[in-house]
Amino acid sequence: MSLHLIKLCVGCESIADLVAWITESSVARRARGLLDEQVHVTRMMPKRVEEILDGGSLYWVIKGQTSCRQAVLDLRSVTGADGIGRCAIVLEPEVIPVEPRPCRPFQGWRYLEPIAAGRDLASIGSFDQDMPEALRRELAQLGLL
Secondary structure, eight states, X not given: OOOEEEEEOTTOSSHHHHHHHHHHHHHHHHHTTOOOOXXXXXXXXXXXXXXXXXXXXXXXEETTEEEEEEEEEEEEEEXXXXXXXXXXXXXXXXXXXXXXXXXXXXXSEEEEOGGGSOOBHHHHOHHHHHSXXXXXXXXXXXXXX
16 A cells, blocks of 8 residues: 655745746756756655555645645655755656645655545645635635535
8 A cells, every 4th residue: 555745835825826937947957958857856755655656646735735645756866966865756747636634744754654644636626626726825824524
């Protein structure tokens, strides 16, 4: 069974902000002639790599709620310019909105068991999928979604 990661999406106010950042980063990488893959670098390498690579995703927390996910394609050990080892999380560029669930702030990433991960909005039906993100977030905070 796959295992997921969860991480705060610092600096993003919405899923649209995250998608825009991914698009801008992709354009910039191609303009510099670099490989066009989305990589998020974090300090610690997960110990449960095989479980994550078996269909896991990185769930993003935006404004205190899990909001979306991206499939994890690879986990690579990299060394920063400062000589410190880090983890490069290679992500599928597609951002998939999920059921919003409240999440307290934390540092770094955490493991997220499949049972605790929100369902993809596309699997729930068009009601939630077509709803504006801000309204969906507010209704979830009120416990109405």
